[in-house]
Amino acid sequence: MSKVTDIVTDLVTPILDELGLELVDIEYKKEGSNWFLRVFIDNETGSIDIDDCGLVSERLSQRLDEVDPIPTAYFLEVSSPGAERPLRKESDFRKAVGRHVHITTKEPIEGESTFEGELISFEDGKLTVKEQKKTQVIALEQIDTARMAIVF
Structure with a gap:
């Protein structure tokens, strides 16, 4: 398709x-x-x-x-893509800096494949996500899906 x-x-x-x-x-x-x-x-x-x-x-x-x-x-x-719009292009990630995101990776990173938190930065094809207890750097090529996330 x-x-x-x-x-x-x-x-x-x-x-x-x-x-x-x-x-x-x-x-x-x-x-x-x-x-x-x-x-x-x-x-x-x-x-x-x-x-x-x-x-x-x-x-x-x-x-x-x-x-x-x-x-x-x-x-x-x-x-409209809605509040939980997908993030696919580099420009999507740049616009999402400072916002809450939900990321799943193709392979686990340090035993985890789901990350949710504030997107602290996006530089050189890598994003930094600050979760409650840790900060994780994820390369674009490691991402399976990414979207904005709503915090309740």
């Missing part, structure tokens, strides 16, 4: 650039008997609203109709 997400990335990027928005993620997957194409967008302030989503959805839908890259019926959803 990465071919679909690659094509949609190419179609939505100029739309987002024109509107001053950024692409966070694209997901194309089957749930039950239905296919869903989900496009997650954001802006510098993290304040995406329903009007932003509606405008991107309308423009992207027109482009998808023109190009018709997806042979099956699907539902298009455009939304």
